Amino acid sequence: MERALPLGQLTDILNKHDQCGLCRLIAITVRRSWNLDNKPDINITGITCALYAEWIAALDTEGYADLHIPSSILPVRRDLCHRLRIKTSSRPKEVTAALDATQSSQILEIQLLEEDASKVGRTRELHGRRVGQTVDIGILKRWIHICENEHREKCETMWWTDPGDILPKAMRVLDVVRMAIVQAPRSCRYVALSYLWGGTGEDYRTTQANLKQRSRSGGLDISVLPVTILDTIEVVRQLDERYLWIDALCIVQDDPKDKAKQIGAMDLVYGKSVFTIFAAGGTSVRDPLPGVRPGTRNPRQEIAKIQGLHLAVPLVHPSEARVSSEWNTRGWTYQELMLSRRRVFFTSHHMHFECVKDVFGEDIVAERVNFPWASHPLMFTGAGQVMRSGVRLRSQSGMRLRNQRGMRLRDSEYMVIVEEYTRRRLTFESDILNAITAFINVMTKAYRWASGEPSGAFRFGMPIGDLELALVWQPAANAFRERRVLADRNGRPFPSWSWAAWRGAVQYGSAYVAFVGENPGSPPDIRESLVEQWYIVDDDGKLARQEVWRSGRTGDAAHWTIYVAPKGDIDIRQLTSKNALLRPGTLVFRTSSAHFNVAKADDSIADADANYAIYSILSDIPQPSTWVGRVLLPSSTHSPTLCEFVVLSRTSGSAGWFDDGRFDEHKVLERVGYDGCMFYVMAVQNMQDEERMERLGVGVIFDRAWIKSTAEQKIVFLG
Numbered sequence: 001m002e003r004a005l006p007l008g009q010l011t012d013i014l015n016k017h018d019q020c021g022l023c024r025l026i027a028i029t030v031r032r033s034w035n036l037d038n039k040p041d042i043n044i045t046g047i048t049c050a051l052y053a054e055w056i057a058a059l060d061t062e063g064y065a066d067l068h069i070p071s072s073i074l075p076v077r078r079d080l081c082h083r084l085r086i087k088t089s090s091r092p093k094e095v096t097a098a099l100d101a102t103q104s105s106q107i108l109e110i111q112l113l114e115e116d117a118s119k120v121g122r123t124r125e126l127h128g129r130r131v132g133q134t135v136d137i138g139i140l141k142r143w144i145h146i147c148e149n150e151h152r153e154k155c156e157t158m159w160w161t162d163p164g165d166i167l168p169k170a171m172r173v174l175d176v177v178r179m180a181i182v183q184a185p186r187s188c189r190y191v192a193l194s195y196l197w198g199g200t201g202e203d204y205r206t207t208q209a210n211l212k213q214r215s216r217s218g219g220l221d222i223s224v225l226p227v228t229i230l231d232t233i234e235v236v237r238q239l240d241e242r243y244l245w246i247d248a249l250c251i252v253q254d255d256p257k258d259k260a261k262q263i264g265a266m267d268l269v270y271g272k273s274v275f276t277i278f279a280a281g282g283t284s285v286r287d288p289l290p291g292v293r294p295g296t297r298n299p300r301q302e303i304a305k306i307q308g309l310h311l312a313v314p315l316v317h318p319s320e321a322r323v324s325s326e327w328n329t330r331g332w333t334y335q336e337l338m339l340s341r342r343r344v345f346f347t348s349h350h351m352h353f354e355c356v357k358d359v360f361g362e363d364i365v366a367e368r369v370n371f372p373w374a375s376h377p378l379m380f381t382g383a384g385q386v387m388r389s390g391v392r393l394r395s396q397s398g399m400r401l402r403n404q405r406g407m408r409l410r411d412s413e414y415m416v417i418v419e420e421y422t423r424r425r426l427t428f429e430s431d432i433l434n435a436i437t438a439f440i441n442v443m444t445k446a447y448r449w450a451s452g453e454p455s456g457a458f459r460f461g462m463p464i465g466d467l468e469l470a471l472v473w474q475p476a477a478n479a480f481r482e483r484r485v486l487a488d489r490n491g492r493p494f495p496s497w498s499w500a501a502w503r504g505a506v507q508y509g510s511a512y513v514a515f516v517g518e519n520p521g522s523p524p525d526i527r528e529s530l531v532e533q534w535y536i537v538d539d540d541g542k543l544a545r546q547e548v549w550r551s552g553r554t555g556d557a558a559h560w561t562i563y564v565a566p567k568g569d570i571d572i573r574q575l576t577s578k579n580a581l582l583r584p585g586t587l588v589f590r591t592s593s594a595h596f597n598v599a600k601a602d603d604s605i606a607d608a609d610a611n612y613a614i615y616s617i618l619s620d621i622p623q624p625s626t627w628v629g630r631v632l633l634p635s636s637t638h639s640p641t642l643c644e645f646v647v648l649s650r651t652s653g654s655a656g657w658f659d660d661g662r663f664d665e666h667k668v669l670e671r672v673g674y675d676g677c678m679f680y681v682m683a684v685q686n687m688q689d690e691e692r693m694e695r696l697g698v699g700v701i702f703d704r705a706w707i708k709s710t711a712e713q714k715i716v717f718l719g
């Protein structure tokens with residue numbers, strides 16, 4: 001950091017915002033970033049500010065930019081630019097929490113406009129750019145050109161598939177020159193659109209009745225097209241592109257066969273598009289693409305002239321612009337975002353571009369600058385990062401495949417996808433799996449599961465190869481305790497062991513958050529498989545053995561309790577009333593089962609209105625009411641006080657997950673740690689009017705407490 005210029009009390013700056021240009025810019029920056037206008041109670045008394053100029057370095061050598069290593073140890077060109085940053089003496093806790101929650105940038109800055117860069121002896125790079133009422137299509141063209149010509153295969157490759165994969169034969173595109181819906185030419189270069197349906201009237205959609213008419217040159221009647229689509233056609237023409245893919249126009253909406261085929265190929269449709277335009281400015285297809293026509297956006301770039309130099313408040317960060325859009329709340333748009341290699345966002349704030357390698361925005365000159373990602377001015381986590389990790393995963397899975405048969409999901413893709421996706425809304429709940437079909441295809445292909453057959457690799461949205469990990473999902477504390485209104489294709493409800501059966505957001509790291517209140521980013525970890533064989537009842541009512549990846553004992557297992565997993569095939573003929581148990585979708589496994597008392601934990605962090613709460617699992621061994629584990633359960637007044645638990649797998653624990661001081665082994669645990677000393681258990685209950693069980697919650701129990709309990713072998717039929 002260079003020398004900082006003290007600016008005094010933040011409260012004074014906010015008060016003087018209309019007397020001094022610099023105060024105005026700083027006030028706007030801090031107010032917006034800290035959301036002060038909506039949170040008048042935040043106490044900012046005593047906080048002081050300073051302005052300092054930070055060097056932004058670029059890398060001397062191409063190729064380092066993707067490495068997440070500190071820029072301090074890389075060869076850098078130090079003379080690129082100064083960004084003007086505002087340093088505050090402290091930051092209110094609530095503000096930090098809010099910024100973390102939305103993954104927003106914590107940096108406060110203002111920028112010198114490019115037109116004045118030469119006055120301070122700098123080039124234009126990394127300085128601010130004026131943003132007009134309408135989008136400069138020339139800039140967008142330049143970004144696409146840079147990506148195609150300089151990033152090349154990095155941004156061409158789809159990490160999940162082979163280059164040879166071709167688009168479905170029946171794929172249609174809109175030819176914006178002939179204004180007709182046509183068969184996509186071979187290796188067609190096209191643009192895709194991601195937008196929200198809705199608004200009134202559906203006469204713009206392609207149906208069996210109007211397809212023929214629309215296939216003729218000039219046959220697409222533009223007077224029925226909603227404005228999002230008209231604006232997109234305009235952008236595509238101005239970019240000198242010819243073909244455009246829009247679901248409502250290119251899929252025959254009343255032809256179920258056509259629909260199924262195209263939805264099944266959605267990963268290729270978005271993955272192979274040259275870029276995707278995201279209409280993230282409005283709430284339906286009746287809203288314009290902001291900035292294509294005059295009067296459709298108001299970028300409100302705050303600029304002040306200070307000592308002859310134009311300074312500006314940067315516009316809303318691209319990731320925030322996206323996250324705050326209505327478009328971003330919908331389920332269907334998630335895979336469209338994640339599978340597109342290049343993305344052009346039109347939000348109400350501005351237009352920006354994201355590819356695997358870079359992010360460009362309208363209000364900062366950041367093209368052709370070779371940054372370390374960590375100091376990228378528009379850096380953010382989110383979609384761009386997933387594309388990156390996707391690339392990494394692909395090569396990793398290749399490596400693993402040579403050693404082992406399966407690819408472990410471990411800390412990654414699937415869980416992140418489920419967490420982010422289940423936070424979004426669906427107009428039709430029954431779309432819960434349809435809207436991520438492309439993702440399921442992508443993961444099946446990328447990890448080469450089930451010989452690339454999605455219906456074998458995933459059941460009810462759960463990856464069968466990694467079922468043990470997938471089973472330990474947790475509902476977010478404020479999720480509804482309600483089954484989704486949906487059914488599989490045979491009209492049966494989804495089984496309770498799949499997250500897709502339940503409404504509301506799902507989390508995978510939350511066991512850690514819930515039980516210890518820290519490490520929210522840690523994914524669950526399975527240290528040993530404790531179920532020998534898993535079966536799912538197929539559509540014919542037969543037990544089908546599943547290929548589930550098993551974890552052997554890993555690490556230092558010397559202090560783990562020996563637990564022998566109940567073994568043996570499951571012989572259906574010996575079961576009485578087997579028909580009632582063998583409903584399709586039932587998960588069947590042999591394990592051990594025990595009953596424990598449960599009581600709401602005193603230190604439960606969930607609020608009173610939450611639908612789920614943390615419960616302590618209690619045992620009378622070694623002493624009455626010994627706290628032996630934790631479980632997340634529905635927190636209604638009817639919550640059980642006695643629960644049946646079944647063992648799933650072995651995981652690691654932590655001090656504070658049970659009363660370790662009451663166990664003889666606590667000295668050992670203190671010495672060697674809690675690695676591998678817990679069992680993942682599922683709380684189960686009988687289904688209403690059924691012999692099958694259903695999932696109530698998932699938790700952890702200290703392994704010794706389980707061994708000392710009166711556990712019995714059991715075959716679990718989980719519906």
Ligand SMILES: *[C@@H]1O[C@H](CO)[C@@H](O)[C@H](O)[C@H]1NC(C)=O
Pocket residue numbers: 043044045046
């Ligand atoms: C606000 O913070 C200041 C400094 O930390 C403190 O002196 C003051 O009492 C606080 N005011 C309120 C209303 O909490």
Ligand SMILES: [Zn+2]
Pocket residue numbers: 146147148151152155355356357358
């Ligand atoms: Zn690129």
